[in-house]
Structures are given as structure tokens and as C-alpha cells.
Amino acid sequence: MSFLTLNNIQKSFGPVQVVKNFNMTIEKGEFISFLGPSGCGKTTVLRMIAGFETPTGGTLTINGKDQSSLKPNQRNIGMVFQAYALFPNMTVHDNVAFGLKVAGAPKPEIDARVKEMLGLIKLDHLADRFPYQLSGGQQQRVALARALAVKPQVLLLDEPLSALDAKIRVSLREEIRQIQQQLGITTVFVTHDQEEALSISDRIVVMNAGKADQIGSPFEIYNTPATRFVASFVGTLNLIEAKVVDPDTNRIQIGDQGITLKQSVAAHKAGETISLALRPEAGSLSDSVKSDTALTGQVVSAHFLGSVIRTRMNVGGNVISFDMFNSPGTTPPQAGETVTLRFMAADLLIIRD
Amino acid sequence: MKAQRLGAWIAVILGASYFVIPLIGTIEFSLRMRRGEYSLDAYESVFSDIQFRETFGYSMLMALLTIVFGMLLVVPTAYWVRLRLPQMRPVVEFITLLPLVIPAIVIVFGYLRMYNSSSYLPLTGSTTGTNILLVFSYITLSLPYMYRAVDTAMRAIDVRTLTEAAESLGARWTTIMFKCIFPNVMSGVLSGAFITLAIVMGEFTFAALLNRPAFGPYLQLVGANKAYEPSALAVIAFSITWLSMGLLNLVSRFGKAAPAKA
Numbered sequence: 322m323s324f325l326t327l328n329n330i331q332k333s334f335g336p337v338q339v340v341k342n343f344n345m346t347i348e349k350g351e352f353i354s355f356l357g358p359s360g361c362g363k364t365t366v367l368r369m370i371a372g373f374e375t376p377t378g379g380t381l382t383i384n385g386k387d388q389s390s391l392k393p394n395q396r397n398i399g400m401v402f403q404a405y406a407l408f409p410n411m412t413v414h415d416n417v418a419f420g421l422k423v424a425g426a427p428k429p430e431i432d433a434r435v436k437e438m439l440g441l442i443k444l445d446h447l448a449d450r451f452p453y454q455l456s457g458g459q460q461q462r463v464a465l466a467r468a469l470a471v472k473p474q475v476l477l478l479d480e481p482l483s484a485l486d487a488k489i490r491v492s493l494r495e496e497i498r499q500i501q502q503q504l505g506i507t508t509v510f511v512t513h514d515q516e517e518a519l520s521i522s523d524r525i526v527v528m529n530a531g532k533a534d535q536i537g538s539p540f541e542i543y544n545t546p547a548t549r550f551v552a553s554f555v556g557t558l559n560l561i562e563a564k565v566v567d568p569d570t571n572r573i574q575i576g577d578q579g580i581t582l583k584q585s586v587a588a589h590k591a592g593e594t595i596s597l598a599l600r601p602e603a604g605s606l607s608d609s610v611k612s613d614t615a616l617t618g619q620v621v622s623a624h625f626l627g628s629v630i631r632t633r634m635n636v637g638g639n640v641i642s643f644d645m646f647n648s649p650g651t652t653p654p655q656a657g658e659t660v661t662l663r664f665m666a667a668d669l670l671i672i673r674d
Numbered sequence: 675m676k677a678q679r680l681g682a683w684i685a686v687i688l689g690a691s692y693f694v695i696p697l698i699g700t701i702e703f704s705l706r707m708r709r710g711e712y713s714l715d716a717y718e719s720v721f722s723d724i725q726f727r728e729t730f731g732y733s734m735l736m737a738l739l740t741i742v743f744g745m746l747l748v749v750p751t752a753y754w755v756r757l758r759l760p761q762m763r764p765v766v767e768f769i770t771l772l773p774l775v776i777p778a779i780v781i782v783f784g785y786l787r788m789y790n791s792s793s794y795l796p797l798t799g800s801t802t803g804t805n806i807l808l809v810f811s812y813i814t815l816s817l818p819y820m821y822r823a824v825d826t827a828m829r830a831i832d833v834r835t836l837t838e839a840a841e842s843l844g845a846r847w848t849t850i851m852f853k854c855i856f857p858n859v860m861s862g863v864l865s866g867a868f869i870t871l872a873i874v875m876g877e878f879t880f881a882a883l884l885n886r887p888a889f890g891p892y893l894q895l896v897g898a899n900k901a902y903e904p905s906a907l908a909v910i911a912f913s914i915t916w917l918s919m920g921l922l923n924l925v926s927r928f929g930k931a932a933p934a935k936a
Contacts, residue, residue: 373838393841404832406839410857419853420843464839471843 322385324349324507325370325475330379332365332531339365341531343379350505352498354518357528358554363511366528367477370509372396383474399468403480405460407452413439413463414448420471438466441500458489465497469504476501478510482517494521515555519543527551549672552598560672561597561639565589573597576637580614583667596672601631603668604643606654612663616641620660623653634660697912704905716906725892726907733881733889736805737874740812741867744820747813749863752824753855756833770821773814778879785811786883804884811880816873820866827862828855864925868918875914 323346332340340362347353355363368374369381372393381388388396407416417438421431439445442462452460461481468476478497482490498521501508512518518525519539527535527542527550535547546552549560563580566572568589571582575597582597589595605612618636629644630653643662645651654660707715720726755766773781789797789807797803833855840850856863881888893911897904 371838371842373841393838394844394846396842397844398842400839400842402835402839404835406832406835408836408840408854408858409831410854419840419845423844423849467839467843477842 323347324351324384325509326380326382327366327370328380328382330366330369330381331377332362332369332374333377338377339531340369340376343531343533345526345533345536347507347509349507352501352508352510352521352523354510354512354522354525355528356512356515356518356525356555358513361528362531363513363526363528364479367479367509367511370475371398371400371477397471397473398475398477399471399473400477400479401461401464401468401481403483405452405457405464405484407460407464407467409452411451412448413444413450413452413455416452416463417467417470419467424471434470438470441469441503442466442496456489457485458493461485461493462496465500469500469506474507476506476508478508480511480513482512482514490517497521519555527554529554545670546598546672549596549598552670552672557601557642559599559601559639559641559643561599561636561641561669563595563597565591565593565595567591575616575639576618578616578637580616580669581666582669582671584669584671586671598670598672599641599664599668601642601644604641604662604664606632606643606645606660606662608661608663610663612665614666614669615661615663617659617661620654620656620658622656625653632660634662636662700905700908704902704909707902716902717910720896720903720906720910723903725887729887729889729892732887733875733877736809736812736886736888737871739809740816740874741870743809744813744816744870745824745863745867748817748820748824748866749856749859750851752821752828753833753851756825756828757837766821770817772817774818778815778877779883781814782811782880782883798884804886808880808884808886808888811884812870812874812877815877815880816866816870819869819873823862823866823869824859825862827859827865831858861925865922868922868925872915872918876911 325347327343327345330340330343331338339360343362343366345353355366357363365374369376370388372388372391372395376389383396383398408419411419414435417435418431421434426434435448436445439448442465444459444462444466447455447459452463455463461484464481481497482494485493494517497510510518510522519542522539524536524538525542526533529548529550535542535551537545537547542551542555546555546558552558553560561575563573563575565586566574566579568587568591571584571586573580573582573586573595586595616636618634618641621633621635621640623630623632625647628647630647630651631642631644632654633640633642635641641662645653704716705712705714707713707719751766755763785807786798787793789795789803791799797807836854836858837850840854845854875889876893877888878890878894882891882894889911893904893907896907
């Protein structure tokens with residue numbers, strides 16, 4: 322049986338429905354990321370799990386127990402906020418001890434647990450400092466320790482890394498993942514940063530306009546995006562318009578060039594337009610790479626990005642980007658030059674809208 | 675450039691003189707009770723007057739009660755408006771501003787009409803009831819300052835997120851209010867408290883019309899009947915106000931030294 326179940330969850334603010342029939346099951350110890358743009362409803366779902374928002378419809382159960390009638394302070398859920406939310410009047414020690422004091426734990430137990438938590442985040446030497454005496458990264462680690470101190474059944478992380486600089490963000494996200502795995506705590510992480518979600522999650526929920534467009538492992542989300550939105554939101558992707566030529570043989574046409582897909586197009590009629598996705602890193606100009614398909618077109622532009630050269634080419638009205646690794650011997654293609662892009666037909670995916 | 679600087683200095687000196695010269699005059703006059711020499715006789719006379727001690731003590735007690743009950747009214751109100759009823763904010767701000775535009779005499783006549791001995795709630799029918807009414811009057815009078823001071827302090831912390839963080843850690847609203855919110859808006863509460871103290875100590879209209887032995891009516895009584903003591907009392911009243919202002923500054927500085935960042 323799954324540990325956390327969201328069954329047909331809906332949420333409306335007045336006439337606006339921000340979460341639409343959201344369904345999901347989360348296993349114990351899983352690390353789930355809600356990924357999506359601002360306003361897609363990911364934080365609202367998280368806040369409903371925490372109890373800060375009441376669902377307009379649907380049921381939410383944790384460990385088989387319906388949470389609908391429980392207030393946030395009765396759910397035993399740890400939460401880390403984007404704005405740290407440390408109590409400014411309390412020291413690091415008192416912040417971490419807060420939940421335990423509220424629960425009425427004896428002092429020796431509180432002290433031992435606080436020490437253990439501060440050790441976990443490697444800030445035991447800052448126990449007497451106040452939040453304003455800490456850096457953003459340190460404050461967020463204390464917030465994490467505070468949330469974990471009460472041994473919550475679920476840990477919710479609401480964009481905890483957004484307010485931090487890039488370097489700290491990377492190190493802290495690795496630390497969060499390490500602690501999560503060490504404690505085996507079920508975690509829901511909200512982010513709009515695809516790299517964050519891809520790097521630390523067991524599964525990702527890509528949300529769009531209040532619903533889950535796709536739920537899958539980072540590998541599945543990146544390599545086989547289910548919808549046009551997922552394809553465009555996660556990573557850089559070429560969306561190519563193609564015409565079905567023969568549904569029985571999976572033959573399609575891009576511009577005036579024919580290609581045979583690996584994926585079946587039997588669901589489409591001949592002459593129907595379909596959307597295909599191709600990652601920039603899937604193609605190459607070199608004929609030495611493993612490939613079974615090719616498209617010829619004119620180079621529109623070539624941008625030097627350091628380790629790679631991103632080239633844009635026009636194929637029958639579709640502009641396709643592809644990346645070439647930079648090496649001292651590489652000559653970037655020139656605008657107007659005719660080039661042939663080689664790739665595996667299996668990398669060309671049919672995208673539903 | 676130099677002429678501009680000179681002009682600025684003249685303006686400052688003129689402005690300061692406007693306040694300082696009468697003050698120096700009052701202090702100097704308060705020291706001239708003994709003929710031919712300066713003395714603290716007027717102050718001795720004031721401090722030895724039992725009525726001074728009684729009225730001063732009474733007003734201090736009233737001020738203290740006003741601050742405590744004012745805080746208990748204002749802090750939760752400002753908190754709930756910020757947290758749950760942001761749409762009510764303009765209404766609450768308007769209500770808290772009313773004591774500034776409605777004269778005290780109008781308010782007190784309203785009270786007397788509402789709470790006289792033949793009304794449904796005859797507060798003026800007993801001494802305790804009248805004292806309670808006076809405290810309520812003072813709370814009304816200090817509302818514009820108290821509410822703004824507390825609301826500004828709440829703006830400096832992220833009340834909503836702090837509340838949610840505390841809730842997720844199992845805290846009930848009383849714990850949230852007294853352990854997480856109150857200590858972080860204390861600088862605002864204290865600022866409001868000192869302003870309230872200064873207002874209550876010099877207030878005349880409410881105390882006189884409710885016939886309570888407060889410091890304000892005592893100041894008026896002494897002023898009408900004695901020569902040097904009123905000046906000494908004025909200096910004492912000034913000192914109380916200044917002390918309050920000084921403490922307010924100190925609290926603000928303390929608040930800045932340890933910013934309440936959420």
C-alpha cells in the first residue's frame with residue numbers, strides 16, 4: 322500500500338480552479354519533485370498536504386489515515402520554506418528544539434535530538450547563533466534540521482533553494498538528498514528548476530495548469546516526455562511539425578524529406594500533422610556516429626557556448642537546434658551552409674498536445 | 675553654497691529657539707520660588723504634595739493597564755488582519771485612525787451616554803466601572819499609534835510563513851502568538867507602549883469628565899491655583915515624555931541591531 326495518496330484532489334480559489342483532479346501515490350521513503358512553472362499549482366498541492374489549504378474536492382491520506390479533518394499542527398509533517406522561516410528571536414538550538422518543546426519532550430531528550438540534528442547538517446558549532454548571524458545556506462540547513470527534529474512522517478520542501486546562490490544551491494541539494502536517503506524519509510520537493518528536480522528525485526511530477534502532465538523517473542521525463550508541455554519545459558527540445566505519409570509503415574515527412582519512425586503512428590491518419598520532439602544532443606553532423614536517420618537543411622546560425630556549439634538549421638520550415646562538442650579542431654558551420662544532421666530514429670518522439 | 679549653509683543654520687536655530695526658549699523660561703521660572711536665589715522648592719512642594727503622588731500613581735497604573743489591554747487587543751487584531759483578513763486592512767486602518775479625527779470630548783460624551791448609570795451597561799455607576807471605562811477610553815485614544823507601531827513591526831517579519839512554520843511543528847495558536855509573534859514585534863509593541871504612556875500621563879478630557887483622580891486634571895488644578903509649582907509640573911511632565919521618547923529610540927536601535935528577519 323502506498324504511503325501518501327492524493328486522490329482526485331481539486332482546489333479552487335473563487336472561480337479559478339488551480340488544481341484539477343490531481344492523482345498520485347507516493348511510496349514510503351520516496352523523493353518526489355513537483356516541477357512546473359509559476360502558477361501551475363505545485364505549491365498549492367504541497368500546501369494541501371501540509372494542511373495550510375483545504376482541498377475543494379478529493380481525499381488525501383497518509384499511511385492510510387485520511388488527513389481532511391486534521392489541522393496542520395496535527396499532521397506531523399515537516400516543512401521547509403523558501404524564506405527559511407526561522408524564528409528570529411530564537412537561537413539555532415532553540416529553533417531546532419521548538420517542535421520538540423511544543424510536543425512536551427523532556428529536556429535531555431530535546432538536547433540530544435538537537436545535537437544529533439545539528440550534527441547531521443554540520444552546524445553544531447553554531448548552536449548559539451541567531452538566524453540573522455547565519456548565511457542563507459546555513460539558515461536553510463537549520464530550517465531543515467528543525468523540520469526533521471520532530472521525526473515527521475513526510476518532509477515537504479517548498480522551493481528551499483530558490484533564495485540561494487548557484488553554488489550553494491548545488492551543494493545544498495546534494496546534502497538534502499543525502500540526508501533524505503540516510504533517514505529514509507518520504508519527501509515532496511517543489512521546484513521550478515528542472516536541473517534540481519532531475520538531479521535529486523526518485524520521481525518527478527511535471528505540473529501544468531493545475532494538473533500532472535507526466536509522472537515518471539527523471540530519465541523517463543527527460544527522454545520520453547509525454548506531452549508537448551513536458552517536452553518544452555524539461556530541457557531544451559526541438560519541436561518538429563511532420564506529416565503522416567503511411568501509418569502502417571510509420572512513414573512520415575518533414576518538409577520534403579521522408580523518415581521512418583520507430584514509434585507507431587497507426588493512431589494517426591495519412592496526411593495528418595503530428596508533433597515530433599528531438600533533443601539537441603541527439604543529433605550530430607559527423608557521419609562516424611551511430612545513426613540510422615538523417616535530415617538535410619540550411620544552417621541558420623551557430624552559437625559558441627563554451628563546451629558546445631549550438632547550431633540552428635532549417636528543415637522544411639522547422640528550425641532544429643543541435644549541439645556539437647567543442648574541440649580545438651572543430652570548425653563551426655557557417656550560416657547558409659547545407660548540412661546533414663544524423664540521429665537515431667528512436668530519438669524522434671511523437672508528442673501529444 | 676556657504677550662504678545656503680548659513681540659511682540652513684539660521685532656520686535650525688530659529689526652529690530650536692521656538693521650542694527651547696519657552697522651555698528654558700519654564701525651567702528657570704520653576705527654580706525661582708525662593709526670593710533672590712534659585713532653588714528646587716517648587717519641586718519639593720510638588721513631590722511632597724500627596725495629591726501629586728496619588729494622581730501620578732493613578733495615571734501610571736491606568737497607563738500600564740492601557741498598555742497591557744491595548745496590546746492584547748491590537749497585536750492579535752493586527753496579526754489576524756495580516757494573516758487571514760488582508761481585505762479588512764483598510765477598514766481596520768480607518769477605525770484605528772478615528773480617534774485622531776473625533777475630538778476626545780465627543781468620544782467621552784458618547785461613552786457617558788452609552789455607559790451611564792441608567793444604561794444597560796452602567797459602567798459609570800461604580801468606581802471600578804468608571805476606571806474600566808477610562809482604560810477603554812485611553813485604549814481608544816492610543817489606538818492610532820499602537821496599531822501602526824505593531825503593524826509596522828509585523829511588516830518586518832513574514833508573519834504568515836512564521837505562523838505556518840510553527841504550525842507545521844505542532845504549535846497551537848497561543849504558542850505561536852506568545853512564542854513566535856509577540857517576541858518578534860516587541861520593538862513595535864514597546865514603541866506603542868511608550869507613546870501610550872506619554873499620552874495617558876498628560877490626558878485631561880477623559881479623566882476630568884469621568885471625574886477620575888488622574889495626573890492631567892491635577893496639572894490643570896495646580897496650574898489654576900499656584901504660581902511656581904505648575905512650571906515644575908510642566909518640567910516633570912516634559913521629562914516623562916522625553917524619557918519615553920528616549921526609551922523608544924533605544925528600543926528602535928535595539929531592534930535595528932538585531933533585525934527580525936524571517
